[in-house]
Amino acid sequence: MTGVTTAAAEPGPDEKPRRARGEQTRQLILETALRLFRERGYAETTMRAIAKEAGVAVGNAYYYFDSKEHLIQGFYDRNQTIHRAAAEQVLATEKELAPRLRGVLHAGIDVNEPYHSFAATFFKTAAEPSSPLSPFSSESSPAREAAIAIFRDVVDGSTAKLDPELRKELPELLWLGWMGVILFWVYDKSPDQRRTRRLIDGAVPLIDRMVSLSRLRVLRPALRQVLALIETVRKDD
Amino acid sequence: MTGVTTAAAEPGPDEKPRRARGEQTRQLILETALRLFRERGYAETTMRAIAKEAGVAVGNAYYYFDSKEHLIQGFYDRNQTIHRAAAEQVLATEKELAPRLRGVLHAGIDVNEPYHSFAATFFKTAAEPSSPLSPFSSESSPAREAAIAIFRDVVDGSTAKLDPELRKELPELLWLGWMGVILFWVYDKSPDQRRTRRLIDGAVPLIDRMVSLSRLRVLRPALRQVLALIETVRKDD
DNA sequence: ACACCTTCTTGAACGCGTTCAAGTGATGTG
DNA sequence: CACATCACTTGAACGCGTTCAAGAAGGTGT
Numbered sequence: 001m002t003g004v005t006t007a008a009a010e011p012g013p014d015e016k017p018r019r020a021r022g023e024q025t026r027q028l029i030l031e032t033a034l035r036l037f038r039e040r041g042y043a044e045t046t047m048r049a050i051a052k053e054a055g056v057a058v059g060n061a062y063y064y065f066d067s068k069e070h071l072i073q074g075f076y077d078r079n080q081t082i083h084r085a086a087a088e089q090v091l092a093t094e095k096e097l098a099p100r101l102r103g104v105l106h107a108g109i110d111v112n113e114p115y116h117s118f119a120a121t122f123f124k125t126a127a128e129p130s131s132p133l134s135p136f137s138s139e140s141s142p143a144r145e146a147a148i149a150i151f152r153d154v155v156d157g158s159t160a161k162l163d164p165e166l167r168k169e170l171p172e173l174l175w176l177g178w179m180g181v182i183l184f185w186v187y188d189k190s191p192d193q194r195r196t197r198r199l200i201d202g203a204v205p206l207i208d209r210m211v212s213l214s215r216l217r218v219l220r221p222a223l224r225q226v227l228a229l230i231e232t233v234r235k236d237d
Numbered sequence: 238m239t240g241v242t243t244a245a246a247e248p249g250p251d252e253k254p255r256r257a258r259g260e261q262t263r264q265l266i267l268e269t270a271l272r273l274f275r276e277r278g279y280a281e282t283t284m285r286a287i288a289k290e291a292g293v294a295v296g297n298a299y300y301y302f303d304s305k306e307h308l309i310q311g312f313y314d315r316n317q318t319i320h321r322a323a324a325e326q327v328l329a330t331e332k333e334l335a336p337r338l339r340g341v342l343h344a345g346i347d348v349n350e351p352y353h354s355f356a357a358t359f360f361k362t363a364a365e366p367s368s369p370l371s372p373f374s375s376e377s378s379p380a381r382e383a384a385i386a387i388f389r390d391v392v393d394g395s396t397a398k399l400d401p402e403l404r405k406e407l408p409e410l411l412w413l414g415w416m417g418v419i420l421f422w423v424y425d426k427s428p429d430q431r432r433t434r435r436l437i438d439g440a441v442p443l444i445d446r447m448v449s450l451s452r453l454r455v456l457r458p459a460l461r462q463v464l465a466l467i468e469t470v471r472k473d474d
Numbered sequence: 475a476c477a478c479c480t481t482c483t484t485g486a487a488c489g490c491g492t493t494c495a496a497g498t499g500a501t502g503t504g
Numbered sequence: 505c506a507c508a509t510c511a512c513t514t515g516a517a518c519g520c521g522t523t524c525a526a527g528a529a530g531g532t533g534t
Contacts, residue, residue: 019480019481019482019530019531021481021482021529021530022481022482025482025483046519046520046521047520047521047522048519048520048521056483056484057483057484057485058484058485058521058522059483059484059485059486059522059523059524060482060483060484062521062522062523063481063482063483064482067521067522068521068522120365120366120367121365123364123365123366124361124364124365124368127360127361127364128357128358128360128361129357129360129423129424129426131361134424136424186366187366187371187373190473195470195472195473198469198470199466199469199470202462202465202466202469202470203466205462206459206462206463206466209458209459209462210459213455213456213459216455218450218453218455219450221446222443222446222447222450225439225442225443225446226443228439229436229439229440229443232435232436232439233432233435233436233439235432236427236432256500256501256511256512258500258511258512259511259512262512262513283489283490283491284490284491284492285489285490285491293513293514294513294514294515295491295492295514295515296492296493296494296513296514296515297512297513297514299491299492299493300511300512300513304491304492305491305492475534476533476534477532477533477534478531478532478533478534479530479531479532479533480529480530480531480532481528481529481530481531482527482528482529482530483526483527483528483529484524484525484526484527484528485524485525485526486523486524486525487522487523487524488521488522488523488524489520489521489522489523490519490520490521490522491518491519491520492517492518492519492520493516493517493518493519494514494515494516494517494518495514495515495516496513496514496515497512497513497514497515498511498512498513498514499510499511499512499513500509500510500511500512501508501509501510501511502507502508502509502510503506503507503508503509504505504506504507504508
């Protein structure tokens with residue numbers, strides 16, 4: 001048995017008990033790893049190099065992280081936190097839906113920008129459905145919920161008036177869109193990922209317009225159809 | 238350099254010359270590999286096992302295929318061909334947009350169904366932007382074009398009347414949607430991937446309706462906006 | 475002080491994908 | 505027929521992620 005898995009059955013963070021020394025070593029390994037990932041790239045950074053640079057044995061890294069991929073979870077969580085903070089800054093000043101959404105999306109790209117080349121490899125591992133790193137996996141469910149919560153703030157705090165049913169679903173839809181933007185960004189080879197910025201700037205007014213249009217009488221049936229489809233697909237069996 | 242790619246047709250660039258014996262060995266290795274992938278899964282099949290089963294040395298496999306991942310390209314091409322054939326069957330009988338699209342999508346899932354568990358791992362490697370297997374890579378551009386061509390047939394052969402600008406873009410958009418369906422399918426853990434079928438059955442009428450609605454005067458500006466966005470994002474710089 | 479238990483650390487060893495210098499054998503050339 | 509050329513084949517070797525039996529370090533109860 002590998003023993004150290006990251007998620008306990010309980011929602012609480014009562015993982016395997018860990019003392020101060022252990023926590024320190026864990027952080028040391030994680031920070032060293034992320035630094036080397038940034039400096040040399042993911043594939044080029046070996047577990048041996050991480051261990052050596054951190055001054056520990058290879059096996060020790062595996063005591064705290066189930067695999068090399070699991071080190072990415074640290075990166076994942078860290079950026080999530082920073083994005084949340086940057087988003088709150090935006091949401092505190094902007095009140096209309098479009099600028100709120102635009103600000104949050106650009107902030108998300110800002111946060112990830114330094115890791116663009118490395119994020120590609122990261123995405124590869126996250127794309128595997130069975131991987132705990134997948135954004136759809138149950139193991140990363142807390143992180144996903146936190147990300148969706150940002151978009152709930154975007155919607156709920158805005159002055160936009162919209163169908164209550166749509167309002168309920170919109171945060172998750174926006175998060176899905178955000179995943180799409182990230183996917184686009186990962187593949188974006190234009191300088192400074194300009195195309196991704198253009199995609200955001202173009203898509204946000206479009207979404208804003210569609211949300212407004214959703215209250216038109218002609219579009220009512222179409223909207224119901226969309227919501228019904230979401231409902232149908234969400235069912236697990 | 239790498240030289241050996243799959244293109245069966247003659248117009249390919251000057252590949253490495255290959256004699257009859259070589260072609261035979263190549264096929265033997267590929268078929269053995271795909272069989273073992275199906276039987277044991279991708280990760281569990283080692284290059285040593287493939288070589289042993291095929292009765293050649295490990296190094297020989299690397300003479301014909303740049304990497305283990307490149308063996309997947311064979312699988313990829315094969316299913317693409319089968320899907321195309323199945324799609325033509327559908328397109329020969331159905332004349333309206335919705336059933337044409339629905340038939341083609343279901344046919345695509347049918348083709349891939351036997352490989353659902355293995356396709357997940359396959360997807361992982363395909364998701365890496367730098368991978369030649371990525372559906373967006375230039376190396377798989379012929380395969381992508383072939384796939385888009387199917388959706389061009391879906392649109393062009395249908396009786397649906399739609400904006401000429403939209404008509405031009407729709408095939409590529411539908412292909413993008415198909416990639417989304419595939420992504421959903423890979424993650425779909427419901428029995429027989431029922432949810433994916435429901436997604437198709439629900440999304441097709443929706444798309445059909447939206448295509449019709451796109452001719453409404455109120456939606457005209459929104460449509461132009463969508464098309465402008467596509468134009469903006471497509472530019473490479 | 476001692477024994478005991480849990481947390482933490484070690485590094486050799488395993489099997490993997492991949493590489494490469496060295497070969498084998500068929501074909502074309504004089 | 506010799507010989508050079510080029511397609512093809514080999515398997516040992518390399519570096520990688522990962523595992524695991526063994527033990528060290530530190531806390532707790534007696």
